[in-house]
Amino acid sequence: MKKLIFITLALAGCGSDNKAKPDAPVVHEVDAAVDAPAGPDCFMGTPMTHDEIINACPDPGVTRIFKHPSLPLMNPDGTLPPLP
């Protein structure tokens, strides 16, 4: 399966107080193709919980990379199998 890594210099449009800037994300195709993230994919607003913090919309200029590796041993439901 081919895979893709996108590198995005984050746009400001995620933040609730910010407006999207016209800059296009910088996309690097590293190892073939998959898909770009669709729709809002970061937390807008003031993050309070762990998941909100790690998924908060990054500031402008921050590099964000989307990678979809092939992991044959991953469970079908996306969970990890126990260690051998």
Added chain:
Amino acid sequence: MTKLSMLAAAVAALAIPTSAHAANPACSSLPDPIVVAGSSAVGPFIASMGKTLSGQATPTTLIYQKQGSCTGVNAVVLDTTPTGACASGACIRGTATYYDSTGTALQCDLDANGTHVDVGLSDVWVDTCTGQLPPSGVKDISGPVEAMAFVVPKASQQIAILAEEAYFVFGYGMTGQAKPWVNEMQLFVRNALSGTQQIMAHTVSVPAGRWKGIDKGNADGVISAVGTSTAPEATIGIVGAADYDQHRDTLTELAFQSFHQKGAYYPDSTATSFDKKNVRDGHYTAFGYLHMVTHVNGTGDPATSASLRFVDWITGNTTRTAAPFDITDVTIKAHLIPTCAMKVQRNSEGGALSPFHPATDCSTHFEQTVGQ
């Protein structure tokens, strides 16, 4: 001397403990010695402090032995007789490093019967090493933040790793089929006594004692092995981000995507910056704190003058102990992160992040100092 031979010589010099050498002075004979041991990831930080302290009109000498975080923890926790003969598992032996006023690293000989450690230096909490909270009379005091990183050779084409990938790479090895890192001879790791490995272990859910790969002993060993690999695409290692920052010419740091995260991030805002922005705001989760483990008195303060001064210097308690440096600047220049520049915190190894609001925010000063 070539860069490679210089690196080899440096690694050889850092192989510890070594037997006493006749040309070395006794560590105990050096001016006002303070003995610290443990984490190798904080080496640049200790070197910077040691240089300044030895250059004072009334010099102090930092005596430093780096064998891994948990070795430093154990040297103090097992030291049940801190003013007497060394108990089993306590103290350090062989040679240690100290720094002169030019910053040159020199070697001194520890006591043949063992030298008590004033402060154990650890990248992880005491219970991560021992499975238990510190015993009575021993305290774990948190200091600045240290990020850890997955690194690959400069010639590698890899730029990111997911927590799930790391789980298969280091938890399964070859059978994990997480390409291109499927050759266990090219996985350069540490061991369960290493704070770097413990932090990464908690970050990717592979217990530190079960990592596949080659134990390179200390950070210098990993840096050398990864940086000189002849199979760059298959090679990966783990080091402190502070160490990586000093070896960007031979290593590439991977962006990391944590479990439940959407997208991978570098510790810094970009691959070429030094601002540790993503550590400070929680987008990069592979980090811990420098822990100072020391004996305390009945009021909970470090028990000896040496340990009290060292802890006060690092925690910035200049009201009690005058400092010959600005510890915030020392911390930043050593590529660590003062807590005053953090926006998030955690209270256990690899634990959940929560918002953090320092009493005095030094984020702007941090960013100006690192040149961002």
